[in-house]
Amino acid sequence: MKYTPQDFKSNQEVKWCPGCGDYAILASVQRALPEVCEALNYTKERFVFVSGIGCSSRFPYYMESYGFHGIHGRASVIATGVKVANPTLSVWQITGDGDALAIGGNHFIHAVRRNIDINIILFNNQIYGLTKGQYSPTSVLGKVTKTSPYGTVEHPFNPGALVLGSRGTFFARSLDVELELTQKIMVASAKHDGTAVTEVLVNCVIFNDKTHFVLSDRENRADRTIILKHGEPMIFGKNRDKGLMLDGIKIKVVKIGENGITEKDLLVHDATEENPGLHSMLIDMKYPEYPVALGVIRAVKDKTYDDNVRDQLIEVKEKATIHNMDELLKSGSTWEVK
Amino acid sequence: MQHKVIDTKEVVIRFTGDSGDGMQLTGTLFADASAIFGNEISTFPDYPAEIRAPQGTVAGVSGFQVNIGSGEIRTPGDYCDVLVAMNPAALRANAKWSKPTATIIIDSDTFDEKGIVKAGFKTNDPVAELKIQDRIIIFAPITTLTKESLKDSGLDAKAVIRSKNMFTLGICYYMFNRPMESTFKYLEKKFRKKPELIEANKKVIKDGFNYAGNIHAIPNTYSIAPSKQEKGIYRNINGNQATAWGLLAASEKSGRPLFCGSYPITPATSILEELAIHKELNAKTLQCEDEIAGICTSIGAAYAGNFAVTTTSGPGLSLKSEALGLAMITELPLVIVDVQRSGPSTGVPTKTEQTDLNQALYGRNGECPIAVIAAHSPSHCFDAAFYAGKYAMEHMMPVILLTEGFIGNGSEPWKIPSMKDYPEINPPIIDKPQEVPYWPYKRDDLRFARRWALPGTVGLEHRVGGLEKNNDGGVSSDPLVHERMVKERAEKVARLANFIPEQKVIGDEKADVLVVGWGGTFGHLYTAVKELHTQGKSVSLAHFDYIMPLPKNTAKIFANYKKIIVCELNSGQFANYLKGEFQQFQFLQYNKVQGQPFIVKEIVDAVNAIL
Numbered sequence: 001m002k003y004t005p006q007d008f009k010s011n012q013e014v015k016w017c018p019g020c021g022d023y024a025i026l027a028s029v030q031r032a033l034p035e036v037c038e039a040l041n042y043t044k045e046r047f048v049f050v051s052g053i054g055c056s057s058r059f060p061y062y063m064e065s066y067g068f069h070g071i072h073g074r075a076s077v078i079a080t081g082v083k084v085a086n087p088t089l090s091v092w093q094i095t096g097d098g099d100a101l102a103i104g105g106n107h108f109i110h111a112v113r114r115n116i117d118i119n120i121i122l123f124n125n126q127i128y129g130l131t132k133g134q135y136s137p138t139s140v141l142g143k144v145t146k147t148s149p150y151g152t153v154e155h156p157f158n159p160g161a162l163v164l165g166s167r168g169t170f171f172a173r174s175l176d177v178e179l180e181l182t183q184k185i186m187v188a189s190a191k192h193d194g195t196a197v198t199e200v201l202v203n204c205v206i207f208n209d210k211t212h213f214v215l216s217d218r219e220n221r222a223d224r225t226i227i228l229k230h231g232e233p234m235i236f237g238k239n240r241d242k243g244l245m246l247d248g249i250k251i252k253v254v255k256i257g258e259n260g261i262t263e264k265d266l267l268v269h270d271a272t273e274e275n276p277g278l279h280s281m282l283i284d285m286k287y288p289e290y291p292v293a294l295g296v297i298r299a300v301k302d303k304t305y306d307d308n309v310r311d312q313l314i315e316v317k318e319k320a321t322i323h324n325m326d327e328l329l330k331s332g333s334t335w336e337v338k
Numbered sequence: 339m340q341h342k343v344i345d346t347k348e349v350v351i352r353f354t355g356d357s358g359d360g361m362q363l364t365g366t367l368f369a370d371a372s373a374i375f376g377n378e379i380s381t382f383p384d385y386p387a388e389i390r391a392p393q394g395t396v397a398g399v400s401g402f403q404v405n406i407g408s409g410e411i412r413t414p415g416d417y418c419d420v421l422v423a424m425n426p427a428a429l430r431a432n433a434k435w436s437k438p439t440a441t442i443i444i445d446s447d448t449f450d451e452k453g454i455v456k457a458g459f460k461t462n463d464p465v466a467e468l469k470i471q472d473r474i475i476i477f478a479p480i481t482t483l484t485k486e487s488l489k490d491s492g493l494d495a496k497a498v499i500r501s502k503n504m505f506t507l508g509i510c511y512y513m514f515n516r517p518m519e520s521t522f523k524y525l526e527k528k529f530r531k532k533p534e535l536i537e538a539n540k541k542v543i544k545d546g547f548n549y550a551g552n553i554h555a556i557p558n559t560y561s562i563a564p565s566k567q568e569k570g571i572y573r574n575i576n577g578n579q580a581t582a583w584g585l586l587a588a589s590e591k592s593g594r595p596l597f598c599g600s601y602p603i604t605p606a607t608s609i610l611e612e613l614a615i616h617k618e619l620n621a622k623t624l625q626c627e628d629e630i631a632g633i634c635t636s637i638g639a640a641y642a643g644n645f646a647v648t649t650t651s652g653p654g655l656s657l658k659s660e661a662l663g664l665a666m667i668t669e670l671p672l673v674i675v676d677v678q679r680s681g682p683s684t685g686v687p688t689k690t691e692q693t694d695l696n697q698a699l700y701g702r703n704g705e706c707p708i709a710v711i712a713a714h715s716p717s718h719c720f721d722a723a724f725y726a727g728k729y730a731m732e733h734m735m736p737v738i739l740l741t742e743g744f745i746g747n748g749s750e751p752w753k754i755p756s757m758k759d760y761p762e763i764n765p766p767i768i769d770k771p772q773e774v775p776y777w778p779y780k781r782d783d784l785r786f787a788r789r790w791a792l793p794g795t796v797g798l799e800h801r802v803g804g805l806e807k808n809n810d811g812g813v814s815s816d817p818l819v820h821e822r823m824v825k826e827r828a829e830k831v832a833r834l835a836n837f838i839p840e841q842k843v844i845g846d847e848k849a850d851v852l853v854v855g856w857g858g859t860f861g862h863l864y865t866a867v868k869e870l871h872t873q874g875k876s877v878s879l880a881h882f883d884y885i886m887p888l889p890k891n892t893a894k895i896f897a898n899y900k901k902i903i904v905c906e907l908n909s910g911q912f913a914n915y916l917k918g919e920f921q922q923f924q925f926l927q928y929n930k931v932q933g934q935p936f937i938v939k940e941i942v943d944a945v946n947a948i949l
Contacts, residue, residue, distance in 0.1 A: 060803070330571060
């Protein structure tokens with residue numbers, strides 16, 4: 001069956017603020033799913049969208065699929081339960097920086113550690129929107145918000161670093177305005193076996209407007225970000241004339257054609273490299289010293305939690321001497337009263 | 339000394355020693371042997387929170403009490419006839435539980451100056467200090483005798499010392515004329531990869547047995563005839579195992595695979611452990627990162643169509659409160675097992691109590707009634723868990739099952755039931771649209787339950803969640819919709835009363851006093867009421883398994899008694915609940931919050947005081 005984005009639009013009115021970056025992500029996902037269905041031979045009823053609490057967590061209501069709007073911070077665990085109960089489902093977790101990294105931080109790292117086959121889309125707007133403008137675990141140091149009137153005095157999380165620290169197998173990053181890129185990442189995420197985390201830098205037009213503007217600004221985006229593609233040299237810039245090279249144990253930005261540097265000298269992106277060293281450096285790159293890395297940064301193969309659960313069930317069942325309750329009740333030490 | 343064989347109907351033995359002395363195992367093996375012999379039994383493991391508190395101190399004393407009888411045995415007994423004390427600390431902590439006529443067996447090797455001081459005695463004569471000179475005290479050099487017994491075994495010194503509990507077991511087998519086969523079978527199975535340990539342990543038990551027979555220091559041995567039990571196959575079962583099996587049974591009868599998301603917590607952990615070994619029966623267990631993950635993974639699994647359960651104790655139930663509300667408002671089937679322990683906070687974690695009733699009934703934000711069922715004995719945990727599962731799935735709602743550390747860890751013989759005697763479980767699963775679009779919160783007329791549409795089913799795509807919704811599944815903050823949905827969800831819980839059995843009364847339909855209880859105090863209350871009957875008193879017992887909703891005939895029963903006394907292991911939580919529900923009656927109370935079960939005598943005295 002061939003689907004169109006329209007098939008994934010529910011009858012509910014979308015209630016995000018006008019200009020909110022979430023609209024773009026919703027559109028990217030609705031465009032990606034027909035492609036996912038085609039690539040993986042999925043039908044629509046297989047999708048389950050699970051969320052926590054926050055602006056982004058209203059997402060499941062807008063998808064014409066199975067959906068579960070949970071409680072604050074618990075989307076990863078609800079999604080985990082859905083996936084373990086029925087591993088044939090395609091499970092997507094929608095979460096925000098507060099939901100996933102503050103109240104749900106523990107569940108987030110454990111989901112990644114288990115490598116359960118769910119797709120996590122982390123809407124990172126660096127602010128609490130639904131509670132009207134308090135700082136979040138990704139707000140930059142010094143950020144002035146309603147609860148930090150003199151600026152925050154705490155360091156933010158880098159979500160990608162958390163994923164790597166939890167032995168994550170998939171991490172990608174996009175910008176809300178990069179609809180096509182997000183769409184491609186969604187397809188890659190669906191194809192990946194294991195916990196796939198995609199951080200989307202998203203604008204909150206009301207409480208944190210233009211927080212990612214330095215990157216999303218159409219004029220300068222190509223010079224301030226780099227879209228990594230597996231197997232391709234790391235080139236960026238409006239004129240495709242800048243690249244990334246290794247300098248000792250650090251990455252440096254170079255200009256192609258200067259000092260005899262050619263494309264061949266540049267790093268070639270390998271998302272499948274198990275060693276997280278280079279992925280970690282790419283994830284950490286910050287503007288203005290570096291371009292911010294977008295695209296699928298890491299996608300390595302490893303056994304998934306749900307596969308391990310299934311394999312163990314099969315193995316135990318094959319060897320089992322007990323096959324039903326009546327046999328269990330009579331097993332072990334018993335005696336008869338005559 | 340004149341040796342006497344005492345024919346008796348009931349004997350209580352209490353095994354006590356250091357946490358590392360293996361008293362739980364000794365007690366369990368003795369109880370199993372007695373049950374297989376044909377006695378009724380009831381056991382009470384009483385152990386400290388520390389795994390290995392400093393050796394020889396009172397804090398580290400672990401105990402296991404077992405009541406064996408030829409008649410009806412419903413409690414582990416109040417005071418013991420025989421006390422085994424493997425060290426001075428065990429004697430100091432447990433002498434108060436021995437009857438004035440008790441025999442006390444002591445490992446005299448441990449009663450040196452160091453041991454006596456460590457136990458906190460002020461003099462070098464513990465017996466006099468405890469004022470137990472009137473008991474029959476047998477000083478047996480158990481450590482020395484065990485060493486002697488195993489001197490040619492080739493075992494290292496540590497392994498030899500560890501076997502002294504088996505010597506003690508041998509002494510007890512002599513005193514109570516127990517067959518040893520079941521214990522030997524256990525050893526053969528446990529040590530099948532270490533045959534030298536099988537022989538060594540058997541030898542120590544036999545040497546203990548023979549020693550007891552030879553020394554002539556034991557004045558009395560006991561003969562407890564097998565009880566007249568119903569025909570059938572029996573086994574011993576503890577409450578947590580029975581709970582796990584009851585849940586597995588509900589999974590089998592419903593055809594829904596079992597999922598248990600849980601976090602280890604005393605005294606509930608062994609339910610998770612038991613479920614984890616039964617993957618062959620389609621049980622999936624997920625040991626989570628915390629209690630909240632335990633219930634939330636289960637809610638996710640319930641949404642996806644599994645029979646979902648989560649197991650915990652009081653502090654864990656507190657952590658799960660918000661998610662209980664989510665399960666309730668999404669109207670998903672879920673069983674939450676709370677093996678209650680002594681609180682508040684960490685409280686006295688290894689001790690029993692009934693202090694989570696209020697939490698189970700009310701511990702959530704918003705108007706959030708949840709069905710509450712209580713198990714009343716170790717083996718009843720099976721039925722209680724089965725029906726909690728049946729009602730959760732058929733009525734599409736969370737059900738809280740309250741058990742207690744006392745019955746969770748305690749065990750009793752159980753006539754093995756047959757699954758054909760249990761009812762079918764028919765969850766309202768739909769596999770195709772009955773209306774377009776599908777209304778997730780449409781209810782049936784009988785139960786008021788919504789239907790269960792499982793993700794993956796064509797044409798039933800829908801969204802559930804914690805936000806208030808209308809019956810069509812649309813999010814709604816309309817004041818009247820909210821009020822109606824609050825009432826509908828409460829009505830669904832109330833209608834469960836049409837499906838649960840009517841309340842039964844033990845004793846006369848009309849009497850002077852009605853003893854009211856719930857949960858794990860059943861054995862003590864039952865035994866107390868029987869005792870009052872033999873005293874010729876006009877007393878009956880109504881013991882409640884169904885707490886929320888209450889059986890429909892509850893008020894009718896209460897009206898038949900001049901006085902009602904509610905006995906529970908808290909400060910009056912059930913009594914206050916009943917006062918709210920039935921303002922026409924007066925409820926007297928008998929309460930205890932000591933982390934210990936009732937004593938039969940205190941109930942008898944309490945009832946006599948109001949007669």
